[in-house]
Amino acid sequence: MNYQQTLNYLYTQLPMFTRVGTSAFKKDLTNTLALCELLGNPQHKFKSVHVGGTNGKGSTSHMLAAILQTAGYKTGLYTSPHLKDFRERIRVNGQMISEQTVIDFVATHQPDFEAIQPSFFEMTVALAFDVFAKEKVDIAIVEVGLGGRLDSTNIISPLLSVITNIGWDHMNMLGDTLQLIAVEKAGIIKPSIPVIIGEFQQEIADVFIKKAKLENSEITFASEDELKVESKKLKGGTLDLLDVDVTTPDLNTYNLQLDLPGTYQLKNLKTVLSAVDELRRQGFNITNQHIPIALKQVKTLTGLRGRWEVLNRNPLTICDTGHNPEGITEVLKNIATVPYQQLHFVIGMVNDKDISKVLAMLPTNAQYYFCKPDIPRGLEAESLKQKAESFKLHGEAYLSVPAALKAAQANAGKNDLVFVGGSTFVVAEVV
Numbered sequence: 045m046n047y048q049q050t051l052n053y054l055y056t057q058l059p060m061f062t063r064v065g066t067s068a069f070k071k072d073l074t075n076t077l078a079l080c081e082l083l084g085n086p087q088h089k090f091k092s093v094h095v096g097g098t099n100g101k102g103s104t105s106h107m108l109a110a111i112l113q114t115a116g117y118k119t120g121l122y123t124s125p126h127l128k129d130f131r132e133r134i135r136v137n138g139q140m141i142s143e144q145t146v147i148d149f150v151a152t153h154q155p156d157f158e159a160i161q162p163s164f165f166e167m168t169v170a171l172a173f174d175v176f177a178k179e180k181v182d183i184a185i186v187e188v189g190l191g192g193r194l195d196s197t198n199i200i201s202p203l204l205s206v207i208t209n210i211g212w213d214h215m216n217m218l219g220d221t222l223q224l225i226a227v228e229k230a231g232i233i234k235p236s237i238p239v240i241i242g243e244f245q246q247e248i249a250d251v252f253i254k255k256a257k258l259e260n261s262e263i264t265f266a267s268e269d270e271l272k273v274e275s276k277k278l279k280g281g282t283l284d285l286l287d288v289d290v291t292t293p294d295l296n297t298y299n300l301q302l303d304l305p306g307t308y309q310l311k312n313l314k315t316v317l318s319a320v321d322e323l324r325r326q327g328f329n330i331t332n333q334h335i336p337i338a339l340k341q342v343k344t345l346t347g348l349r350g351r352w353e354v355l356n357r358n359p360l361t362i363c364d365t366g367h368n369p370e371g372i373t374e375v376l377k378n379i380a381t382v383p384y385q386q387l388h389f390v391i392g393m394v395n396d397k398d399i400s401k402v403l404a405m406l407p408t409n410a411q412y413y414f415c416k417p418d419i420p421r422g423l424e425a426e427s428l429k430q431k432a433e434s435f436k437l438h439g440e441a442y443l444s445v446p447a448a449l450k451a452a453q454a455n456a457g458k459n460d461l462v463f464v465g466g467s468t469f470v471v472a473e474v475v
Contacts, residue, residue, distance in 0.1 A: 045147065045150070045151065047143035047144075047146065050146055050147050050150050050151075051130055051237075052144075053150065053154075054130075054150065054164055054167065055112070056163070057410050059261060060447045062250075064084065064117070068102070070261050072194065073194060073198065073199060075150065075160055075161070075162040075163070075166045075194065075196075076162070076166045076169055076170065076196040076199055077199060078160050078162075078171060079153075079156065079160060079162055079166060079167070079170040080170055080199065080329065082153070082156055082320070083170060083173070083177075084177075084439065086173040086174045086176065086177030086178075087122070087173045087177075087200045087201075088197050089176075089177040089202070090120065090173075090176045090177055090180075090181050090182075090184050090248070091158070091182065091183045091184070091202075091203055092120075092183060092184045092185070092186050092200050092201075092202040092203065093183065093184075093185050093186065093202055093203060093204045093205075093206060093319065093323075094186050094188065094197065094198075094200060094202040094205045094206065094232050095108070095185060095186065095187050095188065095206045095207075095208070096187075096188035096191075096192045096195075096206070096207045096208070096229050096232050097102070097188075097206075097208030097209050097229060097242060098208070098209055098210055098211035098212070098225070098368065098370060099208060099209055099211055099308075099366070099368065099370050099371050099374070100208040100209060100231070100242065100308070100311060100312045100315070101124055101187050101188065101206075101208050102187060102348070102351075102365075103309060103312045103348070103351055104206065104208055104242070104312045104315050104316055104319075105121065105123055105185045105186075105187045106121070106123070106187050106342055106346040106348040107312065107313070107316045107338075107339060107342055108305070108316055108319055108320075109121040109135075109138070109185045109345070109346050110323060110338040110339065110341070110342045110345040110346050111316070111320060111330060111334060111335055111338040111340070112183055112185070112323075112328075112330070113137050113138060113345055113346075114334045114335075114337050114338035114345070115198065115328070115329060115330045115331070115334045115338075116184040116329075117181065117183055117328070118136065118175065118179070118180070118181045118182045118183075119136070119137055119181060119183055119184070119185065120135070120136050120175070120176040120179065120181040120183070120184030120185070120186075121134075121135040121136075121184070121185050121346060122134055122169070122172040122176075122185070122186045122187060122197070123136075123187040123338065123340075124165070124168070124187065124189050124427060125468060125469075125472075126472075127349055127350055127426055127471065127472040127475055128349075128472065128475070130146070131143070131146065133168060133172065134168075134171065134172045134175055134349060135346065136175070136176070136179050136181060136343075138345045138346050138347060141175055145175065145275075146461065147169070147456075149171050149174065152280055155404070163196075165189050165196055166196045169189075169195070169196040169197055173200075176371050178196070183203075183328075185242055186200055186202070188229075188232060190196075191228040191231070192207075192228050192229040192230065192232040192233020193227070193228050193229075193230065194228070194232040194233075195229070195232075198203045198231060199234055199235070199413075201234060202234065202237060203323070203326055204236070204237065204239070204319060204322050204323065204326075205232045205233055205234060205238070205239040205240070205241070205261075206238055206239070206240045206242070206315060206319055206417070207230070207232065207233075207239065207241050207242065207252070208242040208243070208312065208315055209242050209243040209311070209370070210222055210225055210226045210229055210245060210247065210248050211225075211369065211370035211371070212367055222245070222247055222248050222347075223247070223248055226248040226251040226252065227251055227255075229400060230251055230252055230255040232329070233252070233255045233256055234259060234261065235260060235261065236259070236260050236261060237259075237261055238262040238263070238264070239252070239256055239261050239262070239263050239264070240259060240263075240264045240265075240311070240315060240318050240319055240322065241263065241264070241265045241266065242265075242266050242267065242311060242314070242315035243265075243266075243311060244265040244267045244268050245266045249265070251440070257399075264322070266314045266315040266317075266318035266319055267314060269291065269293075269314065269318055269354055270291070270293040270315060271288055271291070271293060271314065271318070272289075272291040273288060273289075273310050273313050273314050273317070274288065274289050274291075274310075275287065275288055275307060275310055276288065276289055276299075278428075283305060283362075283382070284300040284303070284305055284334055284354070285301045285302060285303055285305055285340070285355055286301065286305045286306070286307065286309055286310075287299070287300075288300045288302060288310065288313065289300070289302055290317070294402070296428060298332065298336070299336070300313075300335065300336050300339050300340075300356055301336070301339070301340050301442045302331075302339050302340070303339070303340055303341055303342055303343050303344075303353050304342055304348070304351050304352070305342070305464045306351055306352030306364065306374065306378050307374070307377060307378055307381065308366075308374035308378070309351075311376075313339075317335075320335065335387050349449075349475045350363060350364065350365045350382055350468070350471040350472070350475050351364060351365065352364050352378055353475060355464070355474060356453065356462075358458065359388075359453055359456035359457070359458065359460055359461070359462050360382070360384070360460070360461050360462065361449075361452075361453060361461075361462040361463075361464065362382075362461070362462070362463055362464070363463070363464040363465060363470075363471045363474055364378070364463075364464075364465050364471070365465070365467075365468045365471045366465060367393070367465065367466060367467050367468060368402070368404070369405065372402050372405050372406070372465075374411065375406065375407065375463075375465060376406075376407075379461070379463060382461055383459075384459060384460055384461035385457060385459045385460055386410075386411065386454060386456070386460045386461075387407065387409070387410040387411070387456065387460070387461050387463065388406075388410065388413065388452040388456050388460060388461065388462045388463070389406070389410045389411065389412050389413065389439075389452075389463050389465075390413045390415065390445070390448045390449050390451075390452050390462065390463065390464040390465075390470070390474075391412060391413070391414060391428070391432075391465065391466035391470070392414070392415040392416055392417045392419040392421055392422065392423070392425070392428065392445060392448075392466050392467050392468050392469070392470040393417075393423045393467050394417070394419075394422060394430055394467055395421055395422065395423040395424075395427075396421060398433065399423070399428075400431075400435075402466070403431060403432055403434075403437060404435055405433040406432075406437055407433070408435075408436045408438075409438060410437070411438075411439055411452075412432060412437050412438060412439025412440075412441055413428075413439055413440065413442055413448040413449070413451055413452045414426075414428045414429040414432065414440065414441045414442065414448070415441070415442045415443075415444060415445045415447070415448035415468045415470065416428075416444070417445060417467050417469035417472070418444065418445065418469070419469050421469075422467075425441035425442060425443070425448075426441045428441070444473075445464075445470050445473040445474060446473060446474070449464060449474055450461070452464075
C-alpha cells in the first residue's frame with residue numbers, strides 16, 4: 045500500500061475515536077501491552093514526561109518539547125489529535141515521521157493488527173513508542189489521549205507526570221463529576237515519580253494529594269508556586285507574541301515572549317516552568333538562556349497550530365481549538381482583548397457531547413455561521429443552529445466549514461473580527 049492507502053486502511057479497519065466517538069474508546073491497556081510486547085517493549089527504551097489534563101496539555105507538551113530541543117536534547121513528541129496530517133502526532137526534534145515509516149510499520153504488523161484488533165489510537169501509540177526507541181531519543185514528551193488511567197499512553201514509566209487541570213469534557217466516558225474525571229486523570233501518577241498539577245482546584249485537589257500520597261510521589265501545584273508569571277500587555281496586544289515577565293522566588297525578573305499568544309498560555313507557562321525545574325533537579329542541563337529562545341518559536345520548532353492563531357488580517361480572522369466550557373471561557377477572555385465592531389463567529393461541534401454549557405456562554409450579539417466538521421461525529425449544522433437559537437444565538441447554517449468561513453469573511457467589515465472554533469475539527473479545516 046502507498047501512504048494514502050495505508051491511512052485509509054487505518055481509518056476504516058480500526059475504530060478511530062476522533063471520527064466515530066465512544067465506540068472506539070477501549071477502557072483497557074491489554075491491546076497496547078500486547079502490541080508493545082511484539083515490538084520488544086519500546087516504551088522501556090527511552091526517558092519520558094507524561095502530560096495529561098483537560099485543557100492545555102497540547103500547548104504544555106509542545107512548549108516542553110521546544111525547550112528540550114533548544115537545550116540540545118533529541119526530543120520525541122507524541123500528541124493527538126492531528127489537524128492536517130496523521131504524522132503530526134509523532135515528531136522527533138519537531139520533524140514529523142516520514143510517510144515511509146508509517147507504510148512500513150503497518151505493512152510489517154498488519155497480521156498482528158488482525159490478531160490483536162487494536163483501536164486506531166492503540167496502534168498509533170505503539171508506532172510512536174517504536175519510533176522513539178529506534179531513534180534513540182534522549183527524552184519524549186507523551187501527551188495523554190483521553191483520560192489517563194486507562195489511556196494507551198499509560199504504559200510508560202516517566203521521569204515526571206504533569207496534569208494541567210480538570211474540566212468538563214468526555215463525561216460520557218470519564219464520569220459526570222469533576223471528582224470522577226480527576227480520578228481518571230490522576231491515574232497517570234506513578235509510584236515514586238514526581239507529579240506536577242498545573243492548577244490548584246479546591247474541589248478536586250484532594251484527589252491528587254491522596255493519589256500522590258498513596259504512590260509515594262512528590263506533588264507540586266504549579267499555580268501555587270512562588271514563581272510569578274504576568275503578561276505585560278493585554279489590550280490589543282495578544283495577536284502575535286505574548287509579552288511575559290517572570291519573577292523567581294528570589295525576586296529575579298526576566299522577560300519572555302511566547303509565540304503562542306493566547307492569554308490562557310500564562311497558566312500553561314507556569315506548569316512548563318515548574319516541569320523544567322523538576323527536570324533540572326533530575327540532571328537535565330536547561331539554562332535560563334534556552335527557555336526564552338525556545339518559547340519565542342514554539343510553533344516553528346514543534347509545528348503546533350490552532351492556538352489563538354491569526355489566519356487573516358483583513359478581515360482579522362482568528363481560530364482556537366478551545367471547545368469545552370473551560371476552553372471557551374479562555375477563548376472569550378481573549379476575544380475581549382481584541383478591539384472590534386462586530387463579532388462573526390464560525391462554529392461547529394460534535395454530536396456526542398452536551399453542548400448546552402458552551403452555548404449558554406456565547407455572546408448573543410455576535411453573528412453566527414453554523415457548520416458541521418467533516419467527520420462522522422460532526423453535529424449537523426441545522427441541528428446546531430436550532431439548539432443555538434434556544435440560547436438566543438442567531439445566524440445561518442452552511443454546508444461546510446470553508447463555506448461558513450467564506451461567508452463570515454465576506455460579511456465582515458474592516459473593523460470586525462471573525463473567530464473560528466467550537467471544535468478542534470473545525471479548526472483543522474481552516475489552518
